[in-house]
Structures are given as structure tokens and as C-alpha cells.
Amino acid sequence: MSSLKRASTAPPAPKPPVHFAPALVIADNAALTGTNLISIGLHTIIHPRAKLNSTYGPITIGSNCIISERSQIGFQNPPSNSHSEGVFIENGVVIETGAIVEARKVGEGSVVEVNARIGKGAILGKHCKVGALCEVQAGEIIGDFTVLYADGMRRVDRAGIEDLKLKMVGRQTEILRKLIPSNPTKFQ
Amino acid sequence: MAEFKPYTYFQCPCSDNSVSVREVGGANPAGQEETDEDERTFDPRAPRANYSLYPLEHLLYCEDCHQIRCPRCVLDEIVCWYCPNCLFEVPSSSVKSEGNRCTRSCFQCPICTAPLSVSSTEPPPEGLGAEYATVSGTYVLNCSYCLWSSKEIGIELDKPNSVYAQLAKIKNGGEPLLLPKERRKALEERREAGEDGSHIPGSKEEQELDAESHFYNLKSFYQEQLSDSSPAGALGLTGDYGYGSPGALSRIMGLYTSGALGDRKSKNKSGTMREAHDALEGLQITPLSASDAIARLCTSGWEGTASLSQRREQPHNPRFVSDLRPVANLLRTKRSKRCKTCRHILSKPESKVQKTHFRIRLVALNYIPNIAIRALQAPSAPSGLLAPLKPTQFLLTFSNPLFDSVRVNIATPAHTPGRFGSKVTILCPQFEVGANTDVWDEALGESGGKAGSEREKRRTKAEASEGQGQAEAGKIWERGRNWVSVVVEVVPASLRLDGPEFLKSEEQRRDAGPLREDEDVLEIPVFVRLEWEADVAGEEGGGLATGNKEKEVREKRELAYWCVLGVGRIAQD
Numbered sequence: 001m002s003s004l005k006r007a008s009t010a011p012p013a014p015k016p017p018v019h020f021a022p023a024l025v026i027a028d029n030a031a032l033t034g035t036n037l038i039s040i041g042l043h044t045i046i047h048p049r050a051k052l053n054s055t056y057g058p059i060t061i062g063s064n065c066i067i068s069e070r071s072q073i074g075f076q077n078p079p080s081n082s083h084s085e086g087v088f089i090e091n092g093v094v095i096e097t098g099a100i101v102e103a104r105k106v107g108e109g110s111v112v113e114v115n116a117r118i119g120k121g122a123i124l125g126k127h128c129k130v131g132a133l134c135e136v137q138a139g140e141i142i143g144d145f146t147v148l149y150a151d152g153m154r155r156v157d158r159a160g161i162e163d164l165k166l167k168m169v170g171r172q173t174e175i176l177r178k179l180i181p182s183n184p185t186k187f188q
Numbered sequence: 189m190a191e192f193k194p195y196t197y198f199q200c201p202c203s204d205n206s207v208s209v210r211e212v213g214g215a216n217p218a219g220q221e222e223t224d225e226d227e228r229t230f231d232p233r234a235p236r237a238n239y240s241l242y243p244l245e246h247l248l249y250c251e252d253c254h255q256i257r258c259p260r261c262v263l264d265e266i267v268c269w270y271c272p273n274c275l276f277e278v279p280s281s282s283v284k285s286e287g288n289r290c291t292r293s294c295f296q297c298p299i300c301t302a303p304l305s306v307s308s309t310e311p312p313p314e315g316l317g318a319e320y321a322t323v324s325g326t327y328v329l330n331c332s333y334c335l336w337s338s339k340e341i342g343i344e345l346d347k348p349n350s351v352y353a354q355l356a357k358i359k360n361g362g363e364p365l366l367l368p369k370e371r372r373k374a375l376e377e378r379r380e381a382g383e384d385g386s387h388i389p390g391s392k393e394e395q396e397l398d399a400e401s402h403f404y405n406l407k408s409f410y411q412e413q414l415s416d417s418s419p420a421g422a423l424g425l426t427g428d429y430g431y432g433s434p435g436a437l438s439r440i441m442g443l444y445t446s447g448a449l450g451d452r453k454s455k456n457k458s459g460t461m462r463e464a465h466d467a468l469e470g471l472q473i474t475p476l477s478a479s480d481a482i483a484r485l486c487t488s489g490w491e492g493t494a495s496l497s498q499r500r501e502q503p504h505n506p507r508f509v510s511d512l513r514p515v516a517n518l519l520r521t522k523r524s525k526r527c528k529t530c531r532h533i534l535s536k537p538e539s540k541v542q543k544t545h546f547r548i549r550l551v552a553l554n555y556i557p558n559i560a561i562r563a564l565q566a567p568s569a570p571s572g573l574l575a576p577l578k579p580t581q582f583l584l585t586f587s588n589p590l591f592d593s594v595r596v597n598i599a600t601p602a603h604t605p606g607r608f609g610s611k612v613t614i615l616c617p618q619f620e621v622g623a624n625t626d627v628w629d630e631a632l633g634e635s636g637g638k639a640g641s642e643r644e645k646r647r648t649k650a651e652a653s654e655g656q657g658q659a660e661a662g663k664i665w666e667r668g669r670n671w672v673s674v675v676v677e678v679v680p681a682s683l684r685l686d687g688p689e690f691l692k693s694e695e696q697r698r699d700a701g702p703l704r705e706d707e708d709v710l711e712i713p714v715f716v717r718l719e720w721e722a723d724v725a726g727e728e729g730g731g732l733a734t735g736n737k738e739k740e741v742r743e744k745r746e747l748a749y750w751c752v753l754g755v756g757r758i759a760q761d
Contacts, residue, residue, distance in 0.1 A: 129335060131333065131334075147334050147335045149300055149333055149334040150300060150334075153300070153334075155299060155334060155336070155491065157334075157336075159330075159337040159340065160339070
């Protein structure tokens with residue numbers, strides 16, 4: 001069917017340089033743009049229509065992460081000099097639908113929920129949770145185990161079940177691997 | 189500023205507007221106040237008007253009184269109680285005995301009020317046959333939203349079900365809490381021990397009672413005191429003159445009922461009551477210094493302090509997050525509504541919890557025309573504010589929900605009440621709105637097509653003759669199957685208070701204060717009178733046949749009410 005589609009006359013945009021670890025899943029419809037290096041770790045799942053933009057800085061995503069559809073990773077507009085280090089996402093992070101992540105670092109096991117937004121240069125600690133529609137301001141530093149919820153409320157979660165949660169994310173990636181057809185060669 | 193949305197509020201006739209009405213216009217003589225209430229203009233700005241104005245959607249209509257009914261003039265009756273979380277119906281007897289909270293496993297997070305779920309602390313079994321393995325270990329309540337867990341307050345459960353009963357036995361921190369039955373037993377045991385020997389000084393644990401055992405101890409102590417100090421007489425009278433004794437009240441009552449008997453009985457005097465003096469008897473000494481709490485506050489800080497809304501949810505008024513407990517879900521009710529005057533049911537939901545149907549639902553939306561407001565010309569100012577002293581036209585669209593055509597009379601005062609009287613003119617105050625028909629009749633019926641086209645013709649003709657863009661006095665603007673729109677011309681008042689003296693109204697002269705909140709909103713009181721001929725035969729079964737054919741029994745109906753049109757904000761110049 002693709003042959004019937006009207007092809008754009010303009011030459012395709014240059015692909016960003018990528019570094020893919022083996023056994024990752026990246027959907028055909030994911031959008032990788034930009035000029036800086038995008039590196040993605042082991043067993044990470046990139047959903048269709050996830051947008052990774054490395055125009056203004058490199059993007060590094062760890063292993064066992066889930067990047068959902070319509071989420072936007074990377075700087076969306078030119079950053080000021082102070083936070084030009086790019087986006088670094090550690091292992092086992094879940095970025096849910098429509099979230100915008102411009103953070104300098106997202107700690108291990110964190111969850112960024114639907115339509116949440118993390119400003120430029122913010123640092124999110126380990127096992128944090130940014131609730132749906134919550135916002136982290138640019139340059140903010142959020143400690144480990146912080147939960148952002150409701151209308152800017154924060155609390156520190158001391159339940160101590162982070163290992164269990166990481167395990168659950170691992171399971172989720174296992175299932176998603178069967179569900180999402182992967183096409184890493186398209187981007188390489 | 190948020191954009192202003194035009195609104196229509198209807199006044200329920202149940203409210204007593206004789207107090208709420210203020211004199212309109214300064215020109216009226218003082219004698220005006222004696223005029224009949226019916227002739228007065230409803231003032232939407234009067235302080236009491238707020239309580240009688242409702243959007244049409246909130247109103248009911250009593251078919252027997254032929255009157256609008258607002259939430260203030262209906263009686264609520266509870267049909268059933270249910271938990272909004274598990275949707276189980278709770279019989280009203282157990283609501284009375286156990287309170288208005290779900291006694292199953294429905295809890296709210298004490299931090300964020302999201303529903304809590306029960307989960308096992310053990311990792312789920314893996315590998316072959318995992319689904320057959322029994323899940324062991326303890327359970328905790330988890331909030332999936334803010335990730336709070338009952339582990340944080342030291343509560344772990346043995347079973348995943350009947351959480352309410354389990355929580356009643358555990359204190360924060362995991363210590364067991366005595367149930368009322370056990371409490372009674374323990375109290376009796378201790379009392380016996382106390383009677384045998386000298387009183388054992390209470391340990392620290394004994395000194396600190398939770399709310400329930402505190403109440404229980406106090407109650408049992410005073411009950412005992414009551415029965416000890418005043419053995420009831422033959423007629424329930426006790427002879428005792430001591431102040432503070434429980435017999436005092438019955439003695440005073442006795443003075444009125446049978447004084448002689450009371451006097452005779454009062455000769456044998458018994459001992460007065462004493463007060464509780466230890467924890468066993470329910471005495472709790474409030475700590476005079478708050479140093480403990482202050483020290484705790486210092487260590488736990490802002491994070492560990494419960495917020496006001498969190499404290500409000502809790503019965504024991506905790507100060508710290510670690511003292512919070514899961515909140516059992518409040519039960520909801522389904523209610524039926526009755527007219528206060530004739531006691532007929534106006535609204536009755538299905539008694540089953542899961543069903544959202546209504547058996548009876550007489551909403552005003554089906555009986556009185558809805559009024560929609562729209563500006564005729566696009567507002568000139570980009571802010572959408574009304575320019576003062578500039579005539580502006582609005583379209584009022586009356587849509588008729590009845591299956592009979594309705595004659596409508598509308599009237600407004602020439603000036604809106606209040607300090608800033610805007611001029612209001614309704615170009616066509618009298619018109620008829622066509623009957624409502626079944627939507628499907630129009631769409632499917634063959635005759636419907638013909639009639640529809642005829643109506644269409646009429647409509648286009650009306651448009652052609654009346655001329656789009658030019659409102660004419662005495663003519664309606666546009667007409668549809670069951671709706672009519674008419675034009676209202678408004679000259680918004682100027683909000684200036686520093687104008688020349690002769691231009692000011694009497695109210696402005698009396699009160700020259702600055703502009704108050706929402707005084708710039710232009711609200712027009714409109715008196716609406718409806719007249720239509722209703723089919724009586726359909727409603728009352730035609731049982732009252734008095735020679736007429738049933739079909740022809742038609743009754744003239746009339747309904748009149750005030751409503752308020754919120755048109756827009758006036759710009760301040």
C-alpha cells in the first residue's frame with residue numbers, strides 16, 4: 001500500500017546518528033529527528049509516534065525503558081547555555097503518553113505520567129513519580145522517591161517496593177516486545 | 189478575565205420575594221411600596237435573589253400544581269444507601285448502627301483521597317504453575333495515585349478482604365486495638381481486680397485511651413454512677429435535692445406532674461455522683477504542655493505534618509502524617525423528590541444501585557421554554573464587553589418543549605434595577621411558539637416532509653419580509669418548528685459615578701461608593717407568561733366525561749415566572 005502513497009518530492013531529512021543496543025524495540029512510526037547522537041539501551045521499547053528530537057542536544061536512554069506514543073523527548077526549542085548537556089534517561093524509566101521530557105537527567109525507575117512535563121535542565125531523582133499533568137520547572141532538582149501529584153503536591157514515598165516496581169517494568173517490556181513490531185534498521 | 193457566557197436563571201415562585209424586592213427607579217414615590225407584590229419588579233441583585241434563581245436544568249416541574257419546583261421546595265426521600273466504590277447497597281438499618289461509611293473494603297487514601305487497593309507485600313509467584321500457587325504473606329493498602337501505602341503507618345493486613353474489620357483492630361504502628369466487646373471484658377476484669385485489692389495504678393498504656401475506648405469507659409462509668417446514686421422510684425421519680433445529681437431533672441419534672449408524691453419521696457436522700465478519676469473510668473488528662481508535639485514537629489517538619497484538608501477527613505484530628513488512617517468511603521444516597529405542596533413524586537430513581545434510570549422524572553426542561561441568549565451583531569470590542577450607552581441587540585430564542593403551541597408574553601422593566609440602570613426594550617413582547625413534535629415524526633413521516641417544507645417556506649418568508657440584519661418592532665426575528673427568536677435592545681448604562689449630578693439616579697446619589705463585585709454584569713429581569721391549551725384527557729384519563737368528547741377536553745393553562753438574563757459585562761470607561 002505504501003507505493004500508492006504520494007511520496008514527498010523533498011529529499012528526506014538526514015537521519016540523526018544513532019547508537020542502538022541489541023534487543024531493543026523501536027516502532028516503525030517512531031520519529032527520530034535532529035543532529036546529535038541518540039543512544040538507546042538494551043530492551044528499551046519505543047512506541048509508535050514517540051518523538052525523539054536531538055536537534056539541540058544528545059539523547060541517552062538506558063535499558064528497560066518504555067517511551068510511549070506522542071511523548072516528546074529532547075529539547076523542543078534551543079536551550080540557554082546553562083543546560084545544553086542533552087537529555088539522559090536512566091534504566092527502567094517509563095515515559096507515558098504525551099509527556100514532554102527535557103530533563104537533564106531522569107533517575108532510575110522513575111515514572112513520568114500522561115501529559116506531564118519536565119522542564120529543561122531539571123534533574124529527577126531515582127524512583128520518582130511525576131503524576132499526570134504535573135509539571136517540573138526548568139532547572140529544578142527533585143530528590144529520590146519523590147511523588148508529584150495533584151496540583152503541585154509533593155511527598156516522599158517510603159514504601160520501599162522499588163525493586164518490585166522495576167521488576168514489573170521489566171515484565172511490561174517483555175510483553176510489549178511481543179506486541180510492537182520493531183524496525184531498528186530504518187533508523188540506522 | 190474569563191470570557192462572559194450569557195446565562196438565563198429562572199426564579200422559583202416558592203421564594204418569598206416580598207423582602208428581596210427593592211424599589212425600582214428613584215422616581216417612584218414612597219407610596220409605591222404599598223403596591224401589590226405582583227406588580228413589583230424582581231431584582232436579581234437583591235441579596236436574597238441568589239437563593240431563588242436556578243438554571244433551568246436544576247428545576248423540576250410539578251404536574252399537579254402546575255408549578256416550577258426548585259431544590260428548596262421539594263422534599264428529599266432517601267431511596268437507598270450505597271457505596272460509590274463497590275456499588276453495594278447498604279440497608280438503612282446498618283447505616284443507623286454502623287454509620288455512613290462503607291464497612292467492606294473500600295478506603296480512600298488519607299493523603300490524596302484516591303481509592304486504595306489491597307496488594308500483597310510478597311512478590312507474585314513466578315514460573316510454572318504460578319496461577320495455582322496461593323499468595324501468602326501480608327497485605328497492604330496501596331494508593332496508585334500518590335503511592336502512599338499503609339506500610340508507612342505500620343499497618344499490614346492478614347487477609348485481602350474485609351479490610352474494615354481488620355483495620356478496626358489495628359492501631360497505627362501495628363499494635364492491636366481492642367474491639368468494644370473485648371474492651372468491655374477487659375474493663376470488667378480490671379474492675380474486679382480493683383475491687384479485690386487496692387487500686388492498681390494504671391500503666392502508661394492504660395492512661396492513653398483512643399477515642400472509642402475513652403467514650404466507652406466514660407459511658408460505663410457514668411451509667412454506673414447513675415444507677416448507684418438514683419434508684420428509680422415507682423414512677424421513675426427519685427428523691428434527691430442535691431445539685432449535680434441525676435435525680436434533679438426528674439425531680440423537677442415531678443414537681444409539675446405529681447408534686448405531692450415527689451415531696452414524700454424526697455425524704456430518703458441518697459449520695460451524689462462523683463467524677464471519674466482515672467483512665468479506667470474514662471479520665472483523660474489533656475497534656476498542658478505541647479512540648480511533645482513541638483518536638484515531633486521539629487523532627488518531622490513540613491513533610492510530616494498533615495494538611496488541613498487531610499485532617500478534616502479524619503475523625504481523630506491527627507497532627508502528623510504518620511497518625512493518618514485510611515478513610516472508609518462515605519456512602520451515597522439515591523433520593524426521590526416530592527413536591528412540598530401536593531406531595532406528589534417529582535423524581536424517583538430506580539432503586540437498584542447499578543441502574544441509572546429514573547422511574548419518574550418531571551424536569552422543568554420538559555415543561556417550560558428554554559431561553560437562549562445570543563448577541564445579534566458580533567461584539568465590536570475584542571474583549572467581548574458591552575460598550576456603555578451604545579444600543580446593542582440580543583436575540584432571545586425561546587424553544588418550546590411542549591406538544592402544544594404556547595403563547596408567550598414577556599415583559600421587562602424599562603431600566604434594569606440597581607445603581608446602574610440600563611435601558612431595555614423588547615421589540616416583540618408577544619408571540620406564539622409552535623408545538624414540539626416528535627423528532628422522528630418529522631424525519632420519517634411523509635406528511636412530516638410536506639409540513640416541514642411548508643414550515644420551511646414560512647420561515648424563509650419570515651426572513652425575507654423581516655429582512656436579515658434589521659430588527660423591527662412588533663415582529664419576531666426568526667421562527668422554527670418549535671422555536672422563536674425575538675430581539676431585545678439594550679442600552680448599557682455608563683459605569684461612571686463622577687458624572688454631573690442631574691444625570692444620576694437616586695440610587696447613585698444615595699450610594700456613591702466604588703464599583704462593587706459583579707456590578708458591571710448586565711442582568712435583565714424578565715417576566716415570562718405562558719398560555720397554552722393542554723390536553724386534559726391524556727393526563728387524567730378522561731374519567732370526568734361530562735358530555736364532551738374526551739378528545740376535545742382541553743384546558744387552558746397559564747404559567748408565569750420571573751427569569752434573569754445575564755447578558756454581558758459592561759466596559760468601564
